[in-house]
Amino acid sequence: MKVKVDFDLCESNALCEALAPEVFELDDDDYLVVKQEDVTDENRDNVERAVAACPRSAISIVEG
Numbered sequence: 508m509k510v511k512v513d514f515d516l517c518e519s520n521a522l523c524e525a526l527a528p529e530v531f532e533l534d535d536d537d538y539l540v541v542k543q544e545d546v547t548d549e550n551r552d553n554v555e556r557a558v559a560a561c562p563r564s565a566i567s568i569v570e571g
């Protein structure tokens with residue numbers, strides 16, 4: 508499973524970074540970077556929290 512972000516929807520409010528900093532990070536220009544695309548046993552809970560919290564529904568977990 509992989510993390511997928513629709514960057515056209517993302518409004519760079521950093522909520523996902525707050526919940527899963529090992530996966531999401533805003534760069535110096537406030538663009539969201541996915542640091543770790545793989546959903547693992549270790550990051551799954553945090554990624555799912557970020558999916559639920561994103562006000563733009565920009566994050567999804569996809570097969571692959």
Ligand code: SF4
Nearest residue numbers: 517518520521523561
């Ligand atoms: S929570 Fe959603 S809108 Fe906010 S930075 Fe993350 S992906 Fe973008």
